[in-house]
Amino acid sequence: MDTKSAFPAMKPIEKTExxxxxxxxxxxxxxxxxxxxxVKTFTFVSTHGKRFDFKAGQYFLFDLKVDQEPExxxxxxxxxxxxxxxxxxxxxxxxxxxxxxxxxxxxVAGSEVKGNGPLGHFIRxxxxxxxxxxxxxxxTPVMSIVRELADTYEPIDVVFMHAAxxxxxxxxxxxxxxxxxxxxxxxxxxxxxxxxxxxxxxxxTGRISPDYMKLAVPDLGERTVMCxxxxxxxxAARAIVAELGVPACNYIEESFDAAVIDDIDLPVAQEAxxxxxxxxxxxxxxxxxxxxxxxxxxxxxxxxxKLPSSCSNGVCGTCKSKLVSGTVxxxxxxxxxxxxxxxxxxxxxxxxxxxxxIIDR
Numbered sequence: 001m002d003t004k005s006a007f008p009a010m011k012p013i014e015k016t017e018x019x020x021x022x023x024x025x026x027x028x029x030x031x032x033x034x035x036x037x038x039v040k041t042f043t044f045v046s047t048h049g050k051r052f053d054f055k056a057g058q059y060f061l062f063d064l065k066v067d068q069e070p071e072x073x074x075x076x077x078x079x080x081x082x083x084x085x086x087x088x089x090x091x092x093x094x095x096x097x098x099x100x101x102x103x104x105x106x107x108v109a110g111s112e113v114k115g116n117g118p119l120g121h122f123i124r125x126x127x128x129x130x131x132x133x134x135x136x137x138x139x140t141p142v143m144s145i146v147r148e149l150a151d152t153y154e155p156i157d158v159v160f161m162h163a164a165x166x167x168x169x170x171x172x173x174x175x176x177x178x179x180x181x182x183x184x185x186x187x188x189x190x191x192x193x194x195x196x197x198x199x200x201x202x203x204x205t206g207r208i209s210p211d212y213m214k215l216a217v218p219d220l221g222e223r224t225v226m227c228x229x230x231x232x233x234x235x236a237a238r239a240i241v242a243e244l245g246v247p248a249c250n251y252i253e254e255s256f257d258a259a260v261i262d263d264i265d266l267p268v269a270q271e272a273x274x275x276x277x278x279x280x281x282x283x284x285x286x287x288x289x290x291x292x293x294x295x296x297x298x299x300x301x302x303x304x305x306k307l308p309s310s311c312s313n314g315v316c317g318t319c320k321s322k323l324v325s326g327t328v329x330x331x332x333x334x335x336x337x338x339x340x341x342x343x344x345x346x347x348x349x350x351x352x353x354x355x356x357x358i359i360d361r
Contacts, residue, residue: 018084019050022337025063025114029107030086035171038093039137041078042107043086044115051084054118056144057226057254060089061317061335063114066102072308073099074316076140076228076254077118078172080147090171092137119315119334122254124148127224129157131217133208133237135229136164139171141254142228146179146186156185159217163191163208163233167198189216208233210240221245228254277353281305281361282324296328296348296357307348307361311335314350321348326357 024046031043046052059076075089094100107113124130124145132142139162149156160180164170170190180188191208195201204212213220225246227237234253241251279296280287284306290299297319300307310318317335323344328351330336336347348359 017048017050018053019046021117021119022339024048024050025116027113027115029109029111029113031109032107035090036169038169039090039171040093040104041088041090042103043079043088044113045086047112052081052087052118053084054081054087055123056081056148057122057124057141058118058120058144059141059316060087060115060117061119063116063320064099064102066098071099071102072316072318072320074119074310074318076120076122076144078140078143078147080144080151082148082151090137090140090143092171116317116337119317120254121315122226122228122252124226125224125252127250129219129223130159131220131223131225131241132158132160133225133227133229134160134162135233135237136169137171138227138229138233138254140228142226143172143175145226146176149186150179150183156183158183158185159187159189159223161189161191161208161216163229164193166192166194166196167201168196208236208240210243213240213244224250224252226252226254277326278356279353280356280358282358283361290353290357292352292354294352296351296353296359298349300348305361309349312349314347317347319347319349320345322360324358324360327354328352328357329354 026047027044028047029042030045033041035041054077059074061072061074064071075091077087078090079088091100091103093104122141132145134142146158146160149158160176162170170192176188180186190203192205193207195205206212217223220241221244225241227234238251238253242248275292276289277292278287279290286305288299288303288305290296297307297309297312308318310316314332315335320336323346328346330346330351332347332350336345
């Protein structure tokens, strides 16, 4: 048999191009999938066919135009990083939420948006035994972690505990049940507060508590805990696992509700630290005083000036704004690109004034 004629000629493998967060920003939605009555998963690819190199637990910052106004929001990646041709984010519709409602009402297959990422440090450590603990839509980054473990066939010892308002609010419920059936090292616990809408709920209900955690995870003290959810949920989780013997070094959490923590003054800013500067928010017609030792965002919040924000420490880029005039000392953590800085943008959450400022907000 002539093997040369039996098989088609193979094309040489071309070098894979990966998304570069400093250069690329154009994304197109290829699928929208409903997860629950108020949650949808949106899957994006690069418009230039590039692949994505991200870690489970990271997120993307989306730069959007809503009602002709620029808006930015962070959404955690819910897909596995092993599937590099695309990534998914899962968005819960929030009553009155400007961006979540816009996503649900406007983003369809074929929609183009701009994104920056991957970003974030909520990444699985090198630990053999894990407790993944999530509340509400906080499930998205830990779902990415579980999906990666399943895709790589790693031997796992994972307890996944997810809390929600009711059974119909359990995001990824069917997907998790399938994964737990296949992955023998994955133990699954759902904890709805109430059983509304489901007549025969087979498990417990209520909120996380020390007694529940001792019952569900008897070896909790031996596990590394990764937690994501609303701030009150995480505060309760943090206290409970500490009470039950988990050292602080083995507790990792992710939240976009972090409190503002001003950075320690850098040498370049010390001369201005005791001075007060006028900061003018041009579109709102508001002017406030900010000292050289305070961030613009922290003072704006105290004064009631409306600025979008999430992480408050220079990671997510949600508060990105145009600096019309003046200079700042900005100590960001990856939430803004150099070309954006060159174009006059800055992050108020991690910037202290070095002069009077005019901001296009």
